[in-house]
Amino acid sequence: xxxxKLILSYVLMTIIPIGLFILFLHLLFHLFLNNIxxxxxxxxxxxxxxxxxxxEELAAITELKQVAISSPDELLDESIVSRYENLLGxxxxxxxxxxxxxxxNGQQADTSxxxxxxxxxxxxxxxxxxxxxxxxxxxxxxxxxxxxDFRFPxxxxxxxxxxxxxEPVSDFLTNIIPLVITGFIVAFIxxxxxxxxxxxxxxxxxxKRLHRSAGEIANGNLNEQxxxxxxxxxxxxxxxxEEMRLQLKQSVALQEKYDENxxxxxxxxxxxxxxxxxxxxxxxxxxxxxxxxDQNKLDKYIQIIHTKAS
Numbered sequence: 352x353x354x355x356k357l358i359l360s361y362v363l364m365t366i367i368p369i370g371l372f373i374l375f376l377h378l379l380f381h382l383f384l385n386n387i388x389x390x391x392x393x394x395x396x397x398x399x400x401x402x403x404x405x406x407e408e409l410a411a412i413t414e415l416k417q418v419a420i421s422s423p424d425e426l427l428d429e430s431i432v433s434r435y436e437n438l439l440g441x442x443x444x445x446x447x448x449x450x451x452x453x454x455x456n457g458q459q460a461d462t463s464x465x466x467x468x469x470x471x472x473x474x475x476x477x478x479x480x481x482x483x484x485x486x487x488x489x490x491x492x493x494x495x496x497x498x499x500d501f502r503f504p505x506x507x508x509x510x511x512x513x514x515x516x517x518e519p520v521s522d523f524l525t526n527i528i529p530l531v532i533t534g535f536i537v538a539f540i541x542x543x544x545x546x547x548x549x550x551x552x553x554x555x556x557x558x559k560r561l562h563r564s565a566g567e568i569a570n571g572n573l574n575e576q577x578x579x580x581x582x583x584x585x586x587x588x589x590x591x592x593e594e595m596r597l598q599l600k601q602s603v604a605l606q607e608k609y610d611e612n613x614x615x616x617x618x619x620x621x622x623x624x625x626x627x628x629x630x631x632x633x634x635x636x637x638x639x640x641x642x643x644x645d646q647n648k649l650d651k652y653i654q655i656i657h658t659k660a661s
Contacts, residue, residue, distance in 0.1 A: 627659035
């Protein structure tokens with residue numbers, strides 16, 4: 352029935368998107384695993400545990416932060432900063448030291464790129480230091496950073512920044528995930544569109560054929576069959592419509608038969624009246640013309656006229 356078909360279409364419109372969503376999650380997971388391999392190569396990560404991976408790096412970062420808090424002048428020694436950066440550089444971690452308006456890097460990297468990105472000094476008068484973190488960058492180049500604000504012995508504002516290049520992660524988030532989501536949305540719309548089209552076509556086409564058949568009947572053509580054979584409500588409607596058409600056709604045929612019989616009856620009556628009237632008219636004309644001169648012939652004509660009139 353149409354109700355079952357509609358329920359089935361609703362079920363399909365629910366199950367298929369869920370299945371597609373699971374499929375795309377599976378695809379996204381595999382893409383993420385492949386991207387993880389690229390990230391491991393980019394950050395030179397081996398198969399050790401996460402704790403082992405971060406132990407040396409976190410220890411170096413923590414140690415250098417303690418230097419910034421306890422002996423900030425040592426950060427002005429590029430050899431010290433370079434030594435720590437050698438420990439962190441293979442992980443795509445860079446170190447920047449800011450004193451007042453001057454930004455330096457242990458490896459003599461281009462500091463102009465980062466100068467405008469780093470936040471302003473946030474240390475208040477009452478605090479010895481303050482830690483903060485966030486994300487900087489634009490146009491596909493992004494870094495995560497962690498910073499420690501402090502003051503140099505001469506009173507200048509100082510900041511120590513660690514930056515982590517997150518280009519692979521950014522590429523994955525900005526390119527692969529939107530692509531997968533777009534594919535899911537397209538597949539979802541396409542699937543529901545196909546199901547809706549099939550169900551609509553299955554319902555609308557026979558209704559159009561019924562409409563065309565009704566128009567033919569309105570124009571007097573009772574020979575146009577609907578040709579719809581289905582085991583649902585539309586099939587029942589088409590069957591009732593076809594039965595109506597046949598009954599109308601029989602009624603019209605019967606009416607035409609009645610009209611033909613009526614014409615034949617009128618023709619027969621006309622013929623049955625025309626024959627004696629013609630005879631009467633002929634004999635009267637004979638009397639008028641003087642054909643019946645003697646009494647016997649005149650009586651004969653009158654008798655014929657009487658008989659025909661009767």
